[in-house]
Amino acid sequence: MQRLRGTKDILPDESIFWQHIQNTASKLLTLASYHEIRTPIIESTSLFKRSIGNGTDIVNKEMYSFTDQGSRNITLRPEGTASIARSFINNNLHKDNTVKRLWYLGPMFRYERPQNGRQRQFHQLGIECIGSLNPMADVEVIRIATNILNSLNFSEYTVEINSIGTSEEREKYKEKLIRYLTPYINDLDHHARSKLITNPLKILDSKNIKTKEILNNGPSLYDCLEKSSKKHFQEVCDYLECLDIEYTINDKLVRGLDYYNYTAFEIKTKKLGSQDTICGGGRYDSLIKQLGGPNIPSVGWAIGVERLLLIIKDKTQIELQKPKIYIVSEGTKACKRILKIIPLLEKNNISYNLDLNNSNLQKKLKKANKLGAKICIILCDYEIQHNCITIKTLKNGSQEQISILDTNKLIDKIISET
The missing domain is CATH 3.30.930.10 (Bira Bifunctional Protein; Domain 2)
Known part of the structure; x- marks a missing residue:
């Protein structure tokens, strides 16, 4: 289609x-x-x-x-x-x-x-x-x-x-314009000829050179005002x-x-x-x-x-908005934890992109870099076992684990890095 x-x-x-x-x-x-x-x-x-x-x-x-x-x-x-x-x-x-x-x-x-x-x-x-x-x-x-x-x-x-x-003044002008153009009817372009009776004022904006030359010596609408x-x-x-x-x-x-x-x-x-x-x-x-x-x-x-x-x-230099945060999770438990964190990001006006691919962690990190994100939030098996979240700064590769319960520290870290 x-x-x-x-x-x-x-x-x-x-x-x-x-x-x-x-x-x-x-x-x-x-x-x-x-x-x-x-x-x-x-x-x-x-x-x-x-x-x-x-x-x-x-x-x-x-x-x-x-x-x-x-x-x-x-x-x-x-x-x-x-x-x-x-x-x-x-x-x-x-x-x-x-x-x-x-x-x-x-x-x-x-x-x-x-x-x-x-x-x-x-x-x-x-x-x-x-x-x-x-x-x-x-x-x-x-x-x-x-x-x-x-x-x-x-x-x-x-x-x-x-x-x-x-409208009354234009009617007077239309009569004058029709009387003036009628002797030139064979010299007008096809569009002008078709408008002579139905809508003669539209002839005035003709792009045809010959028609424009004819109009130059025609009556003035201003004189009818x-x-x-x-x-x-x-x-x-x-x-x-x-x-x-x-x-x-x-x-x-x-x-x-x-x-x-x-x-x-x-x-x-x-x-x-x-x-x-x-x-x-x-x-x-x-x-x-x-x-x-x-x-x-x-x-x-x-x-x-x-x-x-x-x-x-x-x-005008405008680009699609790049997410500040790229979110990576693996496993059902991790996904449920992540769904609790996203509202915190929204509350603090922090843009994010939630990874929905089934690729491995390295490919996910490459995707985050390609999208221009500044930080990657990682919640996989390791983080679930240790009850934490990994914050990875993509610019220099540094990372830090923060307790999943310490949401204030999490948000402060994100804001400081972005």
């Missing part, structure tokens, strides 16, 4: 990097009063159709959807924000009228062509700040994203921002400058989900080739209301963990 295409086994020597990312993010997010939320990986298909949008590639081509045994239309979540919004409504998290700061880390699913940094089961670390229209909320989430990257010893990135205004949208965006820029966060205004940045408005942003790097976006997000003030909840503004982002791993692994 082989694993499915687009999925990956996360083995122990790699999972330590996942733990490092989660621990780093959790520490920083806790400082900023963000609290973890965990939502199901399956949701009603209608949730994503209503939130992400029927004109998006995610809904039209990439969702893993099926009908369950209760004839319900179910989808493996392709992104996290819609599930957070659904949970926010279902659990009445708006009742106390306070800003909710939430973070999550978990698997998402999209049927895409697998490539480096893009899997069909992938993982996102994301945050959502729910309940504030203040441009400072936009800047707070951007600052936290850069703070996490910097804390992971990665600084080779750029922050790109744009204002995509309101009203005063309030421009004011919000200017304040975001001012706050970023106040924090000395360097940014670039990218007037072609629109993101791929329909629920965004006002601020949209991406954090990119040249270290990943074509898959250059590490973090993407923005403001989504109408999503919760659109899903049947109250009219509550929100802003957030998601980081692709697989892509983040690709760029930090070479910069």
Whole structure:
């Protein structure tokens, strides 16, 4: 049996990097009063159709959807924000009228062509700040994203921002864009032609050189924004400058989900080739209301963990934890004695590896050295006969027998040697 295409086994020597990312993010997010939320990986298909949008590639081509045994239309979540919004409504998290700061880390699913940094089961670390229209909320989430990257010893990135205004302002822009691009329809790439009617804004992030050249002389989304949208965006820029966060205004940045408005942003790097976006997000003030909840503004982002791993692994020296103690026992009586000692090690936070092989003592000692243990606890026939435990220091080969009843001396010896 082989694993499915687009999925990956996360083995122990790699999972330590996942733990490092989660621990780093959790520490920083806790400082900023963000609290973890965990939502199901399956949701009603209608949730994503209503939130992400029927004109998006995610809904039209990439969702893993099926009908369950209760004839319900179910989808493996392709992104996290819609599930957070659904949970926010279902659990009445708006009742106390306070800003909710939430973070999550978990698997998402999209049927895409697998490539480096893009899997069909992938993982996102994301945050959502729910309940504030203040441009400072936009800047707070951007600052936290850069703070996490910097804390992971990665600084080779750029922050790109744009204002995509309101849905009404975007409709005006779409009309202008369609009118402008229609005479060039034969010069556009296939993807752009297919999006011209269904989702023309997605043409703006085309990688095709000819299409990009055509867009350079096209209408500007910014020119379609009203005063309030421009004011919000200017304040975001001012706050970023106040924090000395360097940014670039990218007037072609629109993101791929329909629920965004006002601020949209991406954090990119040249270290990943074509898959250059590490973090993407923005403001989504109408999503919760659109899903049947109250009219509550929100802003957030998601980081692709697989892509983040690709760029930090070479910069981060992490190894699997080596046990301080290797435990060797032979015979039923010895094993029973050892089982009484292990809780003492755990109580004192001493890591250990219990030998479960049937090899001889010399092979067991070689195994202890190979694993990097500092001490070997030996309890065999000799120790049972003399009612003691042998403590062998692997670095210099010295050893000492300690009474099996003197547990305090045993623990003190272990601590002093490790």
